[in-house]
Amino acid sequence: MAHKYNKEKFSGVISKNPPSNWAKSHLGRKAERSWKKNSTIIALNVLTLLEQKGWSQLRLAQEMGVSATQVSKIVKGQVNFTLESISRLELAIGRNIINIDLIDPEREQRDYAQLIEWLKKSKSLRTVKSSKKIAVANVRVETSFSNTRTIPHKEFNMSIVADNNLRPTG
Numbered sequence: 001m002a003h004k005y006n007k008e009k010f011s012g013v014i015s016k017n018p019p020s021n022w023a024k025s026h027l028g029r030k031a032e033r034s035w036k037k038n039s040t041i042i043a044l045n046v047l048t049l050l051e052q053k054g055w056s057q058l059r060l061a062q063e064m065g066v067s068a069t070q071v072s073k074i075v076k077g078q079v080n081f082t083l084e085s086i087s088r089l090e091l092a093i094g095r096n097i098i099n100i101d102l103i104d105p106e107r108e109q110r111d112y113a114q115l116i117e118w119l120k121k122s123k124s125l126r127t128v129k130s131s132k133k134i135a136v137a138n139v140r141v142e143t144s145f146s147n148t149r150t151i152p153h154k155e156f157n158m159s160i161v162a163d164n165n166l167r168p169t170g
Contacts, residue, residue, distance in 0.1 A: 040077035042086075042097055047075055049093050063092035 050060060061071040065088070073079050074089070081089075090097050102108060 035080050036077065039079055039081065042081065042089075043075050043077035045097055046089070046093070049095060050075075053093070060092060064088050 046060075050057070055063075057071045057075060058068050061068045064071070070079075079085070086097060
């Protein structure tokens with residue numbers, strides 16, 4: 001009889017309490033732990049760079065165009081950064097804080113080779129004097145070196161010019 005009573009009492013307690021959300025909370029804490037770890041690493045890097053430059057947190061806030069409170073949160077590792085805020089921080093400090101690499105590093109080389117091929121073809125396609133307009137691209141390629149590879153940087157200046165005339169039209 002006591003066994004039946006305890007079972008009924010236990011069933012009554014269970015039916016009154018809603019199911020727990022501990023699994024959902026655990027996943028949330030796990031995801032939060034990941035960005036907080038990265039934010040802490042960025043905070044340590046920022047503090048190191050501030051010491052090297054001899055800057056205060058207030059000076060960094062002025063350079064970034066944010067409040068001193070925001071910089072305080074950054075150096076405490078309490079900020080979930082966006083790409084925009086990381087870029088603003090990197091511009092203010094003058095150094096890269098994080099590196100984003102290509103999954104396929106050869107892709108950049110392939111795109112560069114295709115561009116050179118296109119430029120060679122466009123140079124060979126000269127027309128006789130006419131009133132047609134053609135696109136001309138001025139390309140400047142610089143190369144920088146990192147610890148792991150050579151990285152070409154390309155700048156494009158597209159303009160439309162008339163045939164046999166070097167003045168831009170437009």
